[in-house]
Amino acid sequence: MTSGSPMKLDAVTKPVGFACDDHASCVVDGLSAAEARCASNGLRFTPVRRKVLEILLQEHRALGAYVILDRLRDEGFGSQPPVAYRALDFLVRNGLAHKIERLNAFIACAHPGENHAPAFMICRLCDSVAEAQSAPAQGALGAAARATGFKIERTVVEAEGVCPSCSDTAASEATDSGSATSEARG
Amino acid sequence: MTSGSPMKLDAVTKPVGFACDDHASCVVDGLSAAEARCASNGLRFTPVRRKVLEILLQEHRALGAYVILDRLRDEGFGSQPPVAYRALDFLVRNGLAHKIERLNAFIACAHPGENHAPAFMICRLCDSVAEAQSAPAQGALGAAARATGFKIERTVVEAEGVCPSCSDTAASEATDSGSATSEARG
DNA sequence: GTCCTCCATGTGATCTTATAACGTTTCAAA
């Protein structure tokens, strides 16, 4: 994750997660966006909720509720499951975080404030998760829904595969065929 | 589910699940398709596996592993979790069943034999689930994947909403405004 | 046929994920 790619996509359509340029700003920006959002919507952005969001923002991957709970305990917050689940529920309800169903884990929203149908790309090698926009109602699923009369309220779109970084690693390892020039991967 | 709709869509693209015309045939056809598939692929379609698929085929909704396990016990099979999970794993690996991630539950595949990227429509009122085809790589998700260099290997596409049957019920209840003419829903 | 191996099954234990229930605290509006 020592990227330096000059590529810069439009903020709205940019898939966020793989290769972020300035990770510190992810956390700071994410927290202030959340703060603003809660203030303008009359929501209480309490210490636990803030801390959980901060924990999520610190990684571009999904964290299980019990991992979050451990970190909360380390920070002096309550250490029982409902503490984490309630905060996560708040964040998810208000569009500040998402649940990755495939992993039973949670990730900070990369586009807070925008009304969106998120889609996720999950790397099965390094566990990183990137968020993109989806438009499931416009594709085959939408057609099927219209054909049957099903009313879509919410969609889960998650792709599992290999992220560009791991893909490069795998490719160079295959080339080197055994000699380990590239960095190790957990 | 007292359908009589004459609508008949192409077998391949037809979303299966809501309003099936002949439910007995779902089970029979599903089992024989599975049998044929296993025979031709050298897979062992053992009694437990067959029974689990039969249990799944009996409903157009997703069943939790422990519900399946209960039914297995009733039929004289082993009653420990691995019994159900192993059979489910076999069915999922071989395309005879799918896991609905959103529900942590399982459903029989409606298009066995076809190589497909399934999409599901989940009714939040009656829990019925219909399977349709998706083409996630052709939409916004595919574009995002190509843009970032992510290699999609598998996709989860699940829509949550209201099925046509429940939609009708809700509409007529709203019209009747309190008087209960339509059938009750558990 | 006998042995042997692989795969499937049975079972107990354990781990992970998630929620119910209930009392206490906080906060802001009346």
Next chain:
DNA sequence: TTTGAAACGTTATAAGATCACATGGAGGAC
């Protein structure tokens, strides 16, 4: 300052999933 809703802390337990190890049966090698 009262009061009511929302948030929090904690205990207990439900629900989902896997580990580890012993047993059993089908099919190939000999």
